[in-house]
Amino acid sequence: MTGTRWDAPARDELARAWAEALQGTSFVALGRPELRQLTRRLADTVAAAAEDPGADIAATGEQIGQALVDAHFTDSAAMDRTVALLGRQVVGTAEDPRLPLLSGAVAAGYTRALLGVVLSEQEQIRMAALHARDRARAALQASEARFRAVFTDAAVGIGIGDVAGNILEVNPALVDMLGYPAEEFRRRTVAEFLHPEDAASVWDDYRELVEGRRESFRAEKRFFRADGATIWTQLTVSLIRGPDGDPRFQAAIIEDVTDRHRLTERLAYEATHDPLTDLANRSLFLSRLANALADPTPGARVGLCLLDLDSFKVINDSLGHTVGDRLLTAVADRLTGAVAGAGSSALVARLGGDEFVVLTRHTEPDELDQLARAVLDAVAVPVTIDGYQLAVTASIGAVDAPAGHSSPADLIRAADITLQQAKAEGSGRVVFHDPDRNATQLTLYTLAATLPGALDRGEFTVLYQPLVRLADGQLHGVEALLRWQHPRFGTLGPDRFITLAEQTGAILPLGRWILAEACRTAAAYRDALPGLLLSVNIAVRQLQHPGLVEDVTRALADSGLPPDRLQLEVTEHAVMTADPAGPPAVLRKLAELGVRIAIDDFGTGYSNLAYLRRLPVHELKLAGEFLANLRDPASADPADLHLVSMLVQLAHGLDLTVTAEAVETAAQARCLREFGADTAQGWHYGRPTTLDRVAAAPWPATGPGVS
């Protein structure tokens, strides 16, 4: 073998062939260029050994084997192909006796190197596994310690059991909570902690949990303590599954919520009970009433006895609140006793003040009747408080309705109206609800409710009814009359709402308004209707109100209407019954302004003529009742004719003019003219209408005038 045998091209050729042989035998740590670098290095090593007769073949083989393993050619195929390559390209062509040893030396070196790698990598992975396991164990211990601390020191009770219900472990808090020693828990099963009042759902949920159909549940549950007492708990049970997913254990977290529960109950009780009498309060009553009315049972009826003490205010005011309160308590006891005595499970509630209610659910209407009377009798028995023997009576408004047909509000309103009727009829009575009467009352109720805002909403208008001079049929004046354009009931006359307005006080703003409005309108027609007298009604409350004179003064001043063109109508009743220091003085002041005063509806009250004499009155208006008897003078009772004639003479004797109201026929008009009455008004002459139409009508009136 000559030195030229291992020149550069030969080495390249060996490196190329070697790279090709190794390609695909290992794990691509190297890209192709790196692989060529490696095999070139190996080829150089082989060449160097071949060219140097003194080279150590064993060491060369060792070096090559090590290099292959270092480059991760750890698959036996790499060795196989290397040995084959060396045999073909190096050993087989050489005369050097040492070279055949090279293949064996490479194999030996490769094996040693590979063994080193195997041992080292096995060592590495084993150490990694050990460390990982140590780490896991340490973490497990830490976790176990944490769990133990939580379990032992938790303020909530914790119990762990298997899915068969055997209790395996309980923490000290649970031992304290229920009072059994831990050993006793372990002898018992979960089922033994059943409480007879447990909700069925608790145990349904429990079964689903241990069967693996749910992962956890929460419930409020009672437990018996070892001492027999019952505690309330908030229970949370979670399912613990094994690695295979099967249910294995259950963990229960139990919190004692007895105090909270009692407090909640207490608060709920206080929210629904009257602190004085311990009866149900309005809120509880309303919810029970709603329930009762929602009862779908056929034939179910709901009854209410609304009860109010007749003279409670007197007792309270005269004997003091303490006695009053004790009386209310005594009445409450009587009511409860009467209801129980009647074998009824009715609810007795105090709605406030001295107002009580008994709510029944029954099927026969007369059950309510019996109960109402029993209650009335019970209250009527005198009560002795602080040595006072108090005889109290109560009034009851009773209502009975089939469930499912009324709303609670309707029923209460009906009972309220009925109670007002009972009180109006005298004390100590039961009145049963009458739907017809109630309808009127309901309308009144609605009117009363809508009245206060009606003025602001512009729902009132003023109409004018002609006052006609009987002598010549000429227009003498007009009476201003209110109309309420009610959004629900249509146009309402004063008869429908004036009493209500008086009761509610709405009459004051209303009276002030019509006065100003009518004066303004009449003043505007001064040219069209010269000398027209405007007559405006003044209600009792207005007469009693200190601002009346000022209101009249302002209405006149603002409108420019001369005072003698205004006439104020007051009822006989208002003047006669009023405090002498009140209305007469007011009337005098009004008269001093120059305003005319008319007594309206004269002859319907107990007229005190002597008193009338002293008042500054200018006119009497005969009540319509007198005229009703003269509708057909030919067939009228002579006494009635005589009465009207006498009244006209009486008025004239007192220097008063006379106006007849409600003149409906020509015969009536003729009759009045004969008697000498001054003026008349009524449908015969014209219904109330706008002042425009009054002005447009032909005067003097010959027949029915303005329509």
Place this chain on the structure above:
Amino acid sequence: MHRLATKYRARVERPEWAPVGIDLDRPSAARVYDFYLGGFHNFAADREMGRQAVQMWPELPEIMRSNRGFLRRAVEFLVDAGVRQFLDLGSGIPTVGNVHEVAQRRAPDAKVVYVDNDPVAVEHSQAILAGDDRTEVVQADLRDPDAVLADPTVRRLLDLSRPIAVLMVAVLHFVPDQDDPAGLVARFRKAVPSGSYLALSHATAGERADRAAEHRGLYQRTATPMTMRTREQVERLFDGWELVEPGLVYLPQWRPEPGSPELDRPERMPGLAGVGRKP
């Protein structure tokens, strides 16, 4: 009670401090992969499973080598593209030719964070990487991207305001559909800036659906069962990334080295690979 406590914890949602169990009798995907690549970082159970798999599917080692080759070429491509930060999710046992070696050979300043949930693999990686301050390993689960991204080591080594290569090489087929692999990829995409890359390879049944099923069955034994996905499903993982040339291809077809022998039937290597850039 000790046993009870362990079981108790096992099923209740695991708090961060509760340990993962170490069971060396159970094959680990990371160690089986090492076995396929000719490594000796594995135990009898791993080798047993690996041998069974190879018996069923003789090309498996070649497929694994193919995948390893893709990883190397992809990392080289990324370094050449200027990326200096690598987040290798599901890194396993850092066998030869791993990311930091490949990357740092080309760019010594390249930083690499390996992430795996196999405690033994992580422990081993830590042993190998001890003393290397540009390479770290973190034990975390890539199915919890927030935890990975918030990890202090990740934060310390990687600058999330500069481009990062997210590597998900041969790992998402261990994530079942119910864990929403596309959502996980998207979460990482949102966390990295524009100019970042995703390198991903994924097992696909390809034309060997019969073998794939058996193979999947085998992996049921590991802690990480396998989900093969179709090309369309793998393409969807690249939503929001722009695939660089040559797109999503079989492992050996991704930017093969010049002079490599032309592969006949590359679909024999039924893994799809691609690299995407975040625009």
